[in-house]
Amino acid sequence: MVKEITFVAAITSATEMRKPHARRTAKGAEFTFSLDEPWDTLLAQMLSKISAALNPEVIALDDYEITYFIPGSSQTRPFTHERS
Numbered sequence: 628m629v630k631e632i633t634f635v636a637a638i639t640s641a642t643e644m645r646k647p648h649a650r651r652t653a654k655g656a657e658f659t660f661s662l663d664e665p666w667d668t669l670l671a672q673m674l675s676k677i678s679a680a681l682n683p684e685v686i687a688l689d690d691y692e693i694t695y696f697i698p699g700s701s702q703t704r705p706f707t708h709e710r711s
Contacts, residue, residue, distance in 0.1 A: 630662045634672075638680040654680040670708050 637653035644651065656676035660669050670688060678686050693706040 631659050632662065633657065633659050636673075636676055638677060640681055656680055673708075 634657065636656040638656060639651055639653040643653070656679065658672050658676060660672060673693070674686055674688065677683070677691060683690075688708045693708075694703045695706050696703045
């Protein structure tokens with residue numbers, strides 16, 4: 628049985644981030660990642676969702692601040708795409 632992780636994203640543009648927190652609107656996206664897929668596939672899926680939501684001219688993960696949290700945990704953590 629292949630294990631999967633479902634990612635639910637709230638994608639917020641730089642323009643929206645300049646607004647007060649209560650006035651920001653994010654674009655939602657969701658995808659599932661199978662743990663038997665290569666790491667680069669996860670990164671490509673993230674870029675695809677960012678591209679669809681924000682339509683940037685050029686896209687690279689280094690241009691975005693990505694954080695995540697695990698349900699049941701109150702901590703938000705920075706996401707790093709570099710492999711350790």
